Amino acid sequence: MKVRIHVTLKDGVLDPQGEAVRHALGQLGFSGVNGVRQGKFLELDLDETDPARAEAAARHMCEKLLANTVIENYEVEIG
Amino acid sequence: MKVRIHVTLKDGVLDPQGEAVRHALGQLGFSGVNGVRQGKFLELDLDETDPARAEAAARHMCEKLLANTVIENYEVEIG
Numbered sequence: 001m002k003v004r005i006h007v008t009l010k011d012g013v014l015d016p017q018g019e020a021v022r023h024a025l026g027q028l029g030f031s032g033v034n035g036v037r038q039g040k041f042l043e044l045d046l047d048e049t050d051p052a053r054a055e056a057a058a059r060h061m062c063e064k065l066l067a068n069t070v071i072e073n074y075e076v077e078i079g
Numbered sequence: 080m081k082v083r084i085h086v087t088l089k090d091g092v093l094d095p096q097g098e099a100v101r102h103a104l105g106q107l108g109f110s111g112v113n114g115v116r117q118g119k120f121l122e123l124d125l126d127e128t129d130p131a132r133a134e135a136a137a138r139h140m141c142e143k144l145l146a147n148t149v150i151e152n153y154e155v156e157i158g
Contacts, residue, residue: 006120008138021121021145024110028143030136032126041085041120042100064107066100 001046003058004077007067008039015067051078080125083156086146087118092104117121121145 009015016023031078044061048054058076067074097115104112104129104135122142127133137155 008120018121024144025140028140030140030143033123033126037122039120041118041144042088042097042117043116044112045114047083047113056091057151061104061107061109064109065103074145074147 001048001050001054002079003044003046003054003057005042005044005062005066006039006075006077007042007072008061010071010073010076011070039072040066052074058072080127080130080133081158082123082125082133084121084123084137084141085118085138085154085156086121086151087153088116088143089150089152092150117153119145127130 009018015037020036022033022036025036044058046054046057048057053057055076055078058078059074062074062076064071090120094116097117100117101112101115102116123137125133127136132154134157137157138153141153141155142148
């Protein structure tokens with residue numbers, strides 16, 4: 001079963017990587033870019049076939065490894 | 080207008096970062112993880128209010144800066 005996970009910085013947490021992208025876009029001539037936030041996107045292929053259990057496992061993985069929950073949020077999508 | 084962009088490695092391109100995550104999950108006791116692919120996720124806040132023009136601008140940004148189209152695919156979602 002495929003699981004898609006987004007890990008994003010919480011609001012208020014400084015995002016130097018996103019800021020660097022915003023600056024680079026400006027230098028390339030793209031105007032009107034007010035903000036850029038950069039996060040991680042993960043696609044997992046799990047043996048688990050039950051959607052509820054796959055989601056529970058993915059959330060557990062986020063808590064343990066994939067996200068730093070002090071500064072990051074995560075979202076899990078199944079399928 | 081908010082634009083969400085996913086940048087992912089093309090099929091067949093080696094993903095050492097995803098492989099490292101898969102290995103780390105295994106060491107933490109998560110079994111049944113067959114594969115992990117890691118990509119980037121960007122949220123842009125654009126001045127542009129026309130969805131079609133915002134999407135065109137975002138695609139242009141992907142081609143010029145955000146994605147390496149030799150090895151990466153990108154997807155643009157508006158709103």
